[in-house]
Amino acid sequence: MSAVAAAILPQAASADAVEDFYHNKTVSMIIGYNVGGGYDINARIFAKYFPKYIPGHPTIVPQNMGGAGSRRAAAHLESVAPKDGSVIGMVSRDLATEPLLGDAKLDMTKFIWLGSISNDISVCATWHTSPVKTWNDLLTKEATFGASSGGADTDVSAHLLRNLFGARIKLVTGYPGGSGINLAMERGEVEGRCGWSWSSVKSRSADWLRDKKINLLIQLGLEKSPDLPDVPLVIDVAGTDEQKQVLRLILSRLVMARPFVAPPGIPDDRKLALRKAFDATMKDPEFLAEAEKAELEVNPVSGAEIDRVLAEVYRTPKDIAEKAKKALQQN
Numbered sequence: 001m002s003a004v005a006a007a008i009l010p011q012a013a014s015a016d017a018v019e020d021f022y023h024n025k026t027v028s029m030i031i032g033y034n035v036g037g038g039y040d041i042n043a044r045i046f047a048k049y050f051p052k053y054i055p056g057h058p059t060i061v062p063q064n065m066g067g068a069g070s071r072r073a074a075a076h077l078e079s080v081a082p083k084d085g086s087v088i089g090m091v092s093r094d095l096a097t098e099p100l101l102g103d104a105k106l107d108m109t110k111f112i113w114l115g116s117i118s119n120d121i122s123v124c125a126t127w128h129t130s131p132v133k134t135w136n137d138l139l140t141k142e143a144t145f146g147a148s149s150g151g152a153d154t155d156v157s158a159h160l161l162r163n164l165f166g167a168r169i170k171l172v173t174g175y176p177g178g179s180g181i182n183l184a185m186e187r188g189e190v191e192g193r194c195g196w197s198w199s200s201v202k203s204r205s206a207d208w209l210r211d212k213k214i215n216l217l218i219q220l221g222l223e224k225s226p227d228l229p230d231v232p233l234v235i236d237v238a239g240t241d242e243q244k245q246v247l248r249l250i251l252s253r254l255v256m257a258r259p260f261v262a263p264p265g266i267p268d269d270r271k272l273a274l275r276k277a278f279d280a281t282m283k284d285p286e287f288l289a290e291a292e293k294a295e296l297e298v299n300p301v302s303g304a305e306i307d308r309v310l311a312e313v314y315r316t317p318k319d320i321a322e323k324a325k326k327a328l329q330q331n
Contacts, residue, residue, distance in 0.1 A: 015055060018273045021085065022056030029062045030077060030089035032070025034177040038200030040064065042117050042258045042296055043090040049287040053277035066177060069094060069152035074106050077263045085270035088114065088262045093253040094156060096310060100321050101250065101328055109314070110264035112271050113256070113306040115278040117291075118299040120199055120257030121221030122153060123231070124161070125214040126192035127185045133215040135232050142168040146181035146190035149173060153195030154181060156328055157220055160250060161194065161234075163327045164243060169194070179204075185214075192217075197257060198225055203295035221254050245316075246324045252313050256306050275303045 081087035161167035
């Protein structure tokens with residue numbers, strides 16, 4: 001047998017094994033947020049096309065498991081879900097740096113990152129009736145912001161701006177996801193929200209932008225969105241190099257705006273197959289057409305690229321990581 005043939009045979013056997021495993025299989029997709037928000041919409045559209053590229057073409061069944069900024073879903077993936085590739089999930093990008101910035105109950109470095117549909121920035125915004133209409137206003141006038149449970153983007157971003165810049169945000173927590181906060185803004189229960197994915201704003205609240213129903217105060221990201229040239233970027237308003245380092249660590253997770261993961265410990269051949277299927281789905285014409293119709297941004301980030309970003313993040317000096325952790329604490 002030639003050396004080339006000897007090398008190909010194990011790969012073919014591995015591919016056959018993956019196909020055999022997924023044939024007639026139902027794969028659960030655990031979505032760490034409630035129905036109707038940006039994560040949920042992205043996940044459900046993706047789930048329709050992803051099986052085409054997994055060997056064996058399993059059926060994927062989305063299941064919502066909201067709570068604690070998707071930590072409930074991640075904990076389920078880590079501790080309860082089978083570690084065989086039959087369960088995957090979509091969780092908050094914030095969990096990527098949980099061991100550095102959180103309470104370390106979840107070690108997301110052990111999870112298998114399949115990829116992200118997009119990278120992103122997020123924004124803070126207020127309802128048009130609020131007296132707080134700019135970033136500078138937020139530094140001098142108190143505004144009531146809505147948030148989900150502790151650990152969600154809406155909660156964490158508000159704490160960051162309060163602790164690092166003294167933003168005068170009064171936080172009301174406990175809303176069931178972004179759609180609940182938006183409804184509260186319309187009703188006048190709260191004036192605004194932070195940690196709002198810009199891609200979700202454009203896709204789910206385009207009429208608010210058109211009708212000037214919201215004031216965009218500041219962008220949270222590593223680079224400005226070309227859509228928002230007149231909205232300040234948080235790194236640009238930082239006064240010291242230390243503040244900028246803290247922000248870069250915290251905001252690095254926006255590179256993976258809509259990440260899909262598999263539990264720790266799934267077999268390597270299934271990990272590779274799921275990652276390849278993710279990358280292929282990102283090029284699928286039908287997926288791209290439906291995403292465009294739903295006004296979802298598709299700027300894919302591969303699982304390998306997420307691994308690279310996280311490796312860099314985890315080289316952050318300990319003193320900066322500690323300061324970043326303090327900047328996210330509830331006060």
